[in-house]
Amino acid sequence: MFINATGFYVPEERVHNQHFLELNGLTSEWIEQRTGIKTRSKAKPEENICTMGIEAVRNALPKLPYDITEVDLIISASYSPYDTVATAAHYTQREFNITEAKALYLSSACSSFLNALEVVEGYFAMGKATKALILSADKNSAYYNETDPKAGHLWGDAAAAFFISKERVTENDPHIIEIFTQGLGHLSKGPEGVQLRPRDGGILMPEGRDVFIQACTYMPKNALYLLEKNGFKLDDLTYFIGHQANMRIMSNIAKQLGLPEEKFLHNIEELGNTGSVSSALVYAQNDHSFKKGDLVCLTVFGGGYSAGACLIQC
Structure with missing residues (x-):
């Protein structure tokens, strides 16, 4: 794609x-x-x-x-x-x-x-x-x-x-190499971690600590999985775009992977946690600066629980 x-x-x-x-x-x-x-x-x-x-x-x-x-x-x-x-x-x-x-x-x-x-x-x-x-x-x-x-x-x-x-339209179209998602409702606090019940308190995060732990686990894990599966090394990654939930999560992942901060693209400091659009938004805001051949990974973790990653070659 x-x-x-x-x-x-x-x-x-x-x-x-x-x-x-x-x-x-x-x-x-x-x-x-x-x-x-x-x-x-x-x-x-x-x-x-x-x-x-x-x-x-x-x-x-x-x-x-x-x-x-x-x-x-x-x-x-x-x-x-x-x-x-x-x-x-x-x-x-x-x-x-x-x-x-x-x-x-x-x-x-x-x-x-x-x-x-x-x-x-x-x-x-x-x-x-x-x-x-x-x-x-x-x-x-x-x-x-x-x-x-x-x-x-x-x-x-x-x-x-x-x-x-489905097919390439122009020579400049970034290639979506692979997408991987997983449902994790069975995991730990699962469906109770984050809630949005419109008539019962709105959007809440009663299990924020558990969400933090799982996000720090599955976001880098899925990024590494896609890189290895597709024949890339971590050093080949040009940009890492994680779900914009918390900069401490990004810092934790940076330390885990040993990636320099300049490889992490983010907007949370200005826009907050924009939810399901956050990683897509960061990509769209920066797509004008991507160069031919750049390797970009989007990786996310959501309440429920759910997770996923996507590997894109520009």
Whole structure:
């Protein structure tokens, strides 16, 4: 599979750490020290994953080497739906008149984007699609509880759009070498680690320590697995993009792997934890700087639990 174009949308508003002092008693210094977050992005009340996804598509269109109506599969990947009936995929289909596309929604916490990539791979393998659009977005501010001292200060809002084709369209299309995902609901705290129950407290992380431990285990493990399976060494990796949950997780992984910090791409310090879009967003924000031959690994861990990794050669 090949990446034909990417786009992204990040709301303008930034919520600073000091906002939370009166809400949950956490100082700006404490939040930054424990998470690496200084500010987080926040969508407007009238924005949602559908509107943000559409803006991410608009951002990608100038780079798309074919007409958007050639897309025959649209997948919305998110855990914070605006509408559970008419999904972001359907809104986008209507907005851009993509009449011949299948449209669907999937969710697997913060690994939703990688699961969407794997679903696209399946449709391509079955011969049921040739060009796909993945809309990855989360509006955490629609669900979070800012007074929650465990997780109320973590979340940001954003969207990314990835156009994927079965065959190479241009010589510059990055090659998706392999995708690997896994469900880990049986593991440790599993489904209780992170929750989003809209009528019961919103998005919560009651088992943050366990999430930290599992993320530090499975994100590097899956990256190494894909590298070795595809004949690469760790030194061959140009950039490491992890799920933007906590900079301490990234620092832990850097020490485990012995990778220099310049190989880690991140945006959590400005945008917070943007959820299932976070790794895709980092890639889309940096794709203009990738050089031919660069090897990029996306690796994520999500509540539920779930995990996955993807290896891309630019």
